[in-house]
Amino acid sequence: MADIGQVERPGILATIAPYFRKRPFAALLLGISSGFPLTLLLGTMTFWLARVGIEKSTIGFAVGLTTPYTLKFLWAPLIDRIRLPILTGWFGQRRAWLFFVQALLFGAIWMLGASDPARNLGLFAFWAIMTSFLSATQDIVIDAYRIEILPDEELAHGTAANQLGYRIGSALIAGVVTVALASPQGLNLGWALAYGLTAFCVIPGALAALWVGPGAHERAVAVDPEARGGSWLETTIVNPFREFFSRRGAVLILLFVLIYKVGDAMGQVMLNPMIVDLGFTDAEFIAINKVVGLWGIIVGTALGAPFLAWLGMGRALFVSGMLMMLSNLTFAVLASRGHDSTWLAIAVMTEQVTSGIGLTVFVTYLSGLSNLAFTATQFALLSSFAAVGRTWLSAPAGIAAEQLGWVGFWILTTVVALPGLLLLWLLWRRGFVVESVRRARAGASA
Structure with missing residues (x-):
């Protein structure tokens, strides 16, 4: 069966050159603004909670605070259609929503940092939910805008x-x-000021949007006050889902998106609590992530597009999934060795490189599945299903770590990744991996 990217195998220079073009660089700036809020809620927040003595089982379920990421497809159609007064006229549909949501997100993150989980966990949870909702909404806009430019x-x-x-x-x-x-x-600025300063990461995405301008396929659709409600409802909400579910294998594709990264997500939730348990200091953790982790991110992500070009979509998904699954075993080795900086560096480097490749391939796949006529809604649907796996299927990670110990826990995360790979093999054999992407792109250009 033919696969995307296998007709030609371009040379290394040809696969690297497009990174230096205007629009891919703008996509990098958008990614900075998109990426930081979720880590403040999952990674950094769990580190914070562990430091103030919150139990591991509670930390594990704190991931449920990111539920808006799993439900964002519910309000994505409104962002596709509703025009913001004044802002839409100035900037267009996508950029108007981006600037509006980013202003609200900035304020919510400041309030989250100012909350004290040790004294008032309820208030802390409220601002975490608000940050999550606004961050998920920002992702709806950025994902659609990225695909369209x-x-x-x-x-x-x-x-x-x-x-x-x-x-x-x-x-x-x-x-x-x-x-x-x-x-x-x-x-030693404290969590309140640290979170507040981090909130300025909304700026790169805003600058990128001002630089690139409206997307070529942006649909800044004005709401016709004379249109009948049923017609508006069908155009806004029904049609994006109808088009997607009319494709062969649509349900299996959603199931694959749901479970593909569950093992990786379970590990992400409990990595920082394990680092604390193993006795690593903040300085050790920061140093290894700053040097080893950063280079792992750069190498892994840079390899993503060439990896896809050389292997094709189906094989790239399968191989990158295997690499991400096996990388969890390096943390099992680290857990067995205890406070070992060398193995922490090895594990962090392996995880960052494999995740960089895997996420690039996976998100390219989801982007290709999104019909440009319904970009925001369909990509929100797909990424919401992925977030369900990250949020709720990985929520019992804390309980698993308590029951199995750290070595057993990391072995479990490896085993949990197998069903996603088996389902991918089934989709690939039936031709659904490639066919659905081709149909989405063809429908967009029709």
Whole structure:
């Protein structure tokens, strides 16, 4: 069976050159703004909660605060259609919503940092939910805008650049810099100011949107006050879902998106609590992530687009899934060795490289599945299903770590990844992996 990217196998220079074009670079800046809030809620927040003595089982379920990421497809159609007064006229539909949501997100993150989970966990949870809702809404806009500004020949590279920006915003800035700002072993500014300063990461995405301008396929559709409600409802909400579910294998594709990264998500939730349990200091954690982690992100993400070009979509998904699954075993080795900086560096490097490749391939696949006529809604649907796996299927991770110990837990995350790979093999054999992408792109150009 033919696969995307297998007709020609371009040379290494041809696969690297598009990274330096305007639109892929703008996608990188958008990724920085998109990536940092989720890590503030999952990675950095769990580190914070562990430091103030919150139980591991509670930390594991704190991931449920990101539920809006799993439900964003419900309000994505409204963002596709509703025009914001004044702003839409000035900037167009996508950019108007981006600037509006980013202003609200900035304020919510400041309030989250100012909350004290040790004294008032309820207030802390409220601002975490508000940050999550606004961040998920920002993702709806950024994902649609990113897909719409990238031509087909730059989609993989733009997605890879976006993922690099996402990882810089999440792993480096929110995951390392924020901890360094707050930690007594760093600048010791406290969590409130650390979170507040991190909120300025909304700026790169705003600058990118001003630089690139409206997307080529942007649909700034005005709401016709004389149109009948049923017609507006059908156009806005029904048609995007109808088009997607009319494709062969649509339900199996959604199931695959749901479970593909569950093992990786379980590990992400409990990594920072394990680092604390193993006795690593804030300074050790920051140093390894700043040096080893950053280079792992850069290498892995840069390899994403060439990886896809050389293997094709189906094989790239399968191989990158295997690599991400096996990378969890390096953390099992780390857990067995205890406080071992060498193995922490090896595990972090392996995880960052494999995740950089895997996320680039996976998000390119989801982007290709999104019909440009319904970009925001369909990509929100797909990424929401992916977020369900990350949020709720991985929520019992804390209980698993308590029951199995750290070594057993990381072995479990490896086993949990197998069903996703088996389902991918089934989709690939039936031709659904490639066919659905081709139909989406063909429908967009029709």
